[in-house]
Each structure stands twice: as C-alpha cells, then as structure tokens.
Amino acid sequence: MEDGIARQSAGYTPSVWGDYFIKNQAPCSSTTQKTEELMRERVEELVREVKNLLDNTYKDELQSLELIDSLQRLGVGYHFEEEIDKRLREYHDHNGKIEGNDLQAVALKFRLLRQHGYNVTSGTKYKDDEGKFQSNLANNVRGLLSLYEACFLSTLEDDILDEALNFTKHHLQSLSDNDQLDSALKILISHALELPLHRRIPRLGARYYMRVYEQDKESKNDIVLELAMLDFNLLQLLHNEEVKSLSIWWEKIVHDAKFNFSRDRIVECYFWILSVYFEPQYSMARKITTKVIALLSITDDIYDVYGTSDELQSFTDVIIRWDEEAAQQLKEYLKVHFHNLTKALQDFDNELSSHGKSYRVKYLKEIFKVVVRAWDEEVK
Missing domain, CATH: 1.50.10.130 (Terpene synthase, N-terminal domain)
Structure with missing residues (x-):
C-alpha cells in the first residue's frame, strides 16, 4: 500500500549479478596500463x-x-x-x-x-x-x-x-x-x-x-x-569497463529513485546489445542503446505493473507533449522517471554532438512517444 493505493507487484527476482560489475574490477595500476599498452x-x-x-x-x-x-x-x-x-x-x-x-x-x-x-x-x-x-x-x-x-x-x-x-x-x-x-x-x-x-x-x-x-x-x-x-582480452577489458559504468548509472537510476518495482536487468540489456555489435568503435552506441532499453524496461513495468490508470493517462499526456512543466503535476515516481528520461536524452545529445549526430536524439524521443502510446492503449 502506497499513498493509500494498492500497488501490484510482479515479484521480479533480484539480479543474479548484484553489484559484481561495480566491485569486481581489476585494479588500475601503472603495471596493468603498461601491460595493456604492450598488448595493443x-x-x-x-x-x-x-x-x-x-x-x-x-x-x-x-x-x-x-x-x-x-x-x-x-x-x-x-x-x-x-x-x-x-x-x-x-x-x-x-x-x-x-x-x-x-x-x-x-x-x-x-x-x-x-x-x-x-x-x-x-x-x-x-x-x-x-x-x-x-x-x-x-x-x-x-x-x-x-x-x-x-x-x-x-x-x-x-x-x-x-x-x-x-x-x-x-x-x-x-x-x-x-x-x-x-x-x-x-x-x-x-x-x-x-x-x-x-x-x-x-x-x-x-x-x-x-x-x-x-x-x-x-x-x-x-x-x-x-x-x-590478445584482441579478445583487450575487448574484454573494454566491455568490463562499459558494463561497470552502466551498472553505476543504473544503481543511481533505480535505487535513488526507489524503483523497487522494476526489473533489475541492466547486465542482460548490455549483453543484448553486445550480441549485436561488440567491436570497439561501437562503444558509445552500446552504452546509449543499453540505457535506452533499460529506461524502456522501467517504463514498461510502470504500465504493466505499478501505475494506476489515471496516473498512466497523465504520464502518457506528458510524454506525448514532452511537457516538463506539466510533469511537475505527476506522481513523484513518475516525475522522477520523466526527469531521468529527459536527462538521459540530454546526455545522449551531448555525447552525439561531438560526432555531428545529435539530430538523432529527436527521433529517439519520437520513438518513446510511439511506445508509450502503444502501452497506454494496452492498458485501456
């Protein structure tokens, strides 16, 4: 019971990885850096x-x-x-x-x-x-x-x-x-x-x-x-760094916002994209796409499990208009989630701008709107 509302729970199991990828990383020292340099x-x-x-x-x-x-x-x-x-x-x-x-x-x-x-x-x-x-x-x-x-x-x-x-x-x-x-x-x-x-x-x-x-x-x-x-080991180092940074980002997104109703599957999201393109030149693409999937996963759980029909209708309207002012009237958890979405898109814009590709963010925003419309129809 929260705010007098009986919330559903899907009973998702905790991540099997826990904080493994945050805590269990090889220490960075001058010796390891030199070894990596020699490998390259x-x-x-x-x-x-x-x-x-x-x-x-x-x-x-x-x-x-x-x-x-x-x-x-x-x-x-x-x-x-x-x-x-x-x-x-x-x-x-x-x-x-x-x-x-x-x-x-x-x-x-x-x-x-x-x-x-x-x-x-x-x-x-x-x-x-x-x-x-x-x-x-x-x-x-x-x-x-x-x-x-x-x-x-x-x-x-x-x-x-x-x-x-x-x-x-x-x-x-x-x-x-x-x-x-x-x-x-x-x-x-x-x-x-x-x-x-x-x-x-x-x-x-x-x-x-x-x-x-x-x-x-x-x-x-x-x-x-x-x-x-040698190449496999070097890429493994890169992939470990990527999944570590994503795990830290996810920890802040989920735990700071108290989204304990959502699936904790950031490692699986990363592996999904790693399966599509593992090469080093796609590092930024892997991280951005993993974050997109993870944010969509939270949104999906909000629509499928946690939100009430009235809350979801208000959230859908805010997303479709992408109205930051109207977002302030949302329930606190939806307000936080909208803020996380907005911040993520701004971060993507900043990352892509140096490559002359920041225009792609507007298309991503439109995709979010399409998906949310579909989930809203599903709820109705």
Whole structure:
C-alpha cells in the first residue's frame, strides 16, 4: 500500500549479478596500463602480419576464403573490413553465379558472399542425372559442413538449399560419432548441428571457436590465433569497463529513485546489445542503446505493473507533449522517471554532438512517444 493505493507487484527476482560489475574490477595500476599498452602494440604488429597473409593467399581461393572465415569467426574480422570486402568483391562473379568444383570452396564462398550482401545464386551443379545430390559428396566432410552452414542463408527461392540441408544434416549426424575424424572437425560438426553459425552470437562464438581453431591442425595459423586471443582480452577489458559504468548509472537510476518495482536487468540489456555489435568503435552506441532499453524496461513495468490508470493517462499526456512543466503535476515516481528520461536524452545529445549526430536524439524521443502510446492503449 502506497499513498493509500494498492500497488501490484510482479515479484521480479533480484539480479543474479548484484553489484559484481561495480566491485569486481581489476585494479588500475601503472603495471596493468603498461601491460595493456604492450598488448595493443602487439595487436598492431599482428594485424599487419595478417594483412600480408591475406595478400599472399589471393591466388589460392580456398585458402583465402578459409582465412577470411576464420578471422570473422574468431572475432577479429573488423580489423580487416576493407581487405575482406575488396577480396570478396574480386571473387564475386558479376553474373551472380559461383564457379568451381570444390564443394568446400564453393559452399564457403556462397556463405561469405551472402553474409556480405551479395545476391548469388545457389545452382544445381552437385546433383546427378536423377536430381539427387551426388553420393560422393558424403566423402568431403569439410565440404559437407560448409554446405550445411551455407544452407542457413537461403531465401524463399532457394529450394535446393532446403534439400541440401536435409542431405548434409543426415550425413553430418552419422559422421559426428566417427572416431576416425579429426577432433577439431568433429567438435565443429557437433557444434554446428546443435546450432548453426548463422544463428549464434558472434562474441560467444569467437571464444568457443578459439579453442577449436587451436586444435585444428589443418587450418590453424599461429599468427591469427595469437591476434584473436590478445584482441579478445583487450575487448574484454573494454566491455568490463562499459558494463561497470552502466551498472553505476543504473544503481543511481533505480535505487535513488526507489524503483523497487522494476526489473533489475541492466547486465542482460548490455549483453543484448553486445550480441549485436561488440567491436570497439561501437562503444558509445552500446552504452546509449543499453540505457535506452533499460529506461524502456522501467517504463514498461510502470504500465504493466505499478501505475494506476489515471496516473498512466497523465504520464502518457506528458510524454506525448514532452511537457516538463506539466510533469511537475505527476506522481513523484513518475516525475522522477520523466526527469531521468529527459536527462538521459540530454546526455545522449551531448555525447552525439561531438560526432555531428545529435539530430538523432529527436527521433529517439519520437520513438518513446510511439511506445508509450502503444502501452497506454494496452492498458485501456
């Protein structure tokens, strides 16, 4: 009971993280700073070496495609965006077809080109006279795996890829128990059958793939592996700093305002966005988007659980007009929430202005209005 009003409660459980990301951070010292600096210098050296590798593999199409695929799966492809884009453009057949007979090379090229937005056709070159997939394809294990992964980038017009999915899945399932297979390849098959690459979270996939890549005698390159490990650790430091700053911000938003009715899920909000773009150049975007989702989460809980219909109607009117004067007449918790929304948008404006992108904040404000209108209709 609050202000004589019986408030609902959704009974949300506390965050499993608590204040972990606020208190459990590595101490910043001259030694750690020096270590990080040396790591960055080594990464720069390795990036230059890998660029040379990309240049040197140009004439061997399969080797080049495998290197590109490994770089992307290991989470370091962002260092080589220009080189990879250029290479794929060069490999792309202008009439939309993919030439070649090596199943692994053809399937891998198809997947990489589709991933990068090229409109390439799937073709029927691996079918026999009876319209079935050639039986000898089952002997090309890496080719089968590449084709299986490629099938998940099909469109409505790619009926052949639906057939290929059934064909490859059947043979890969039988191969997954084959003790004669290379251990790394066997792990990749099992992993792909559990969930294909196209449906996985890149950041989690990179950590997993590092362990597999290290065991893969056929594909492993020590320079690439060292780069992947160092880069992963450096990005982990950045991501930890981001989630720490967001946790501190959230602590102030929720606990100072006594929003104990709302879900405490700031870490989950951050991980959601980290899954979309993990690269360092998107640090500001991650933090802003996480805050937006978190603020929307509070607003959602206000409409779904805590607010009365009269309170929500008044709040909706204030949001739609974005009227700071009228906001002073709201219930205290709504007044505080509106203040937090306004301050967050002003902070976003300040951050984006140095990049010439502050105009985007007005569109975000309009989105808030659209969402609030929808929740208000839902309440009615």
